[in-house]
Amino acid sequence: MSGLVLCLLERDGDGAAAGSLRALGLARSLAGADGRLSAVVFGPQPEIAAGGGLPAEVAGAGASELCVVSADGLSGYAPLAWARALSQLVAGEQAVAVVAAASDRGSEVLAHLGALAGLPVAANCISVSPAGAGSWQLVRQRWAGSVLEDAELEAPCALLTVATDALPADEAADGAVAAGAVAAGAVAVRTFVPALEDADLQVCATESAEQSAGVSLATARVVVGGGRGVGGPDGFAALEELAGLLGGVVGVSRVVTSQGWRPHRQQVGQTGTKISPELYLACGISGAIQHMAGCLTAKHIVAVNTDPDAPIISRAEYAVIGDLNEVIPALVTAIREAGGTGG
């Protein structure tokens, strides 16, 4: 396939967000080995150039160009303005596809772009391949990844978001290299100034500088999960203690937050947080698909459950059949006795 592919690039500090690198990987395969792939980033160009690593990073992920969008009045995140800029890039350069991470921002901007351009958006894609002019075959997630949909997309320009757990960012980058991407550092940097109206800037985000304290659930190396089997709000002390010993955090199932036992920010699952730890120790959790959708990319899942027929047992790698309220305190003691703490 020939033609320009655009990929919305979200930043994470001075670099590119992991989800955007994944999106770039998919965009690279869509553009073909010698097609143009432009990573589109928003913000003042001097600031991005000063950041240093971004052009090399996007080149390494397969982009042939870094397009910096900059305009008066466009300082923070403004979803409609970002979509307007992309729609002008699409129209001006006859782009054949626009790809973004299925993050809050990526999904929102592509939804606006779809509405502005009168085009469908295929959300949460994990793979896409061209099937003739203006036609694509794709696989996308439903039920947050518990079900896959094979679909056909017909549109003058394909608008796609890429599932955040579609494939690891480094594998996406490897794929880009295999596809014959340009060498790192060879990326061309250019500026695009969109024509924006006041209405495009009406909705604009103010970011708070304060980060939440402690280890975040999304990035924790160990998550100790608690479900209905914990029995009530008091049962979480042992799980907290174990999580502390293992340098991890506690996550919970939806039933726990619906009961008000724990706050929603601790929920793992489709409507909570997606986790990707080395170990997910799921205690007293039955394993409904909405919960399992939140830990599809956990490296190892160990279940502690009284019910040997609970769905979680067929999703975990190891299981202990027993009452978590006995097993977890015993596990804490065993780790302490092995010298796991100063107790």
Add this chain to the structure above:
Amino acid sequence: MDILVCVKRVPMVGGKVIVTADGQDVDTRMSGFTVSPHEECAVEEAVQITERSGGSVTVLTLGPPEAADQLREMLALGAHRGVLLETDGREWGPVATAAAIAWAVGELGPTPFPLMLLGNEAADTGGYQVGVRVAHSLGRPCVTGIKRLELADGTLRAGREYRGAQEEFEISLPAVVSVKEGINLPRYPSLPGRLRAKRAEITVLRPQWQAEGLRKVGLRVPASSAQRAQVLGQGTDAVPELVRILGEIGVLPAAARSRVGAGGDGAAA
């Protein structure tokens, strides 16, 4: 304030999802239906707003005649009026759904619905776009992914999480807002609520279906999701083996890993 909340009827799936023989749908013969979790929170948010400052909550869904059940569930939570955009049961894409909702807002008469609430994305299709498309059709501003909402003097302050921090939007009404679970804790329906919901009249409208560029070919369950755990043992008898496995995975604190057992300083906790 008169608030319109849009909800979607989705299968109530549990531990396992089964696809129908023709690969077109999730098999619902063994399960019931419910409303997507984000949307239940949207209804709760709307009910709380009207409890504080008056007005009404209209809950709308697009689906087959049976979707009236989900409207009644929401009426039992405190919504005042139900509107069913009746379909013949086939799946409507986000473009067609948004067009139908925008059309229905006009059909529902002079009520301008200064606030429209939706769930951020439906539990099944997860498209993340109906709210945005409705907003464009009606020429209203829109924010998505919202977990905090404050209303004061025709202005709406809405917040969401962004990379471990918060981002906030301030927009003027009328507006469209899509919310996420966690914005509130939905109540359980009361008995009077259920009785009122049972008797409530539901307005039925029939929108026009339209084709869109994205077509479902079929559904399947990913192959990797069926295995069976290796059982390490029963109850506390399994703990030594569990400790060994945690060591193998490499998540035990350093001191426990080396089994020096002396405790004391330098232990990672």
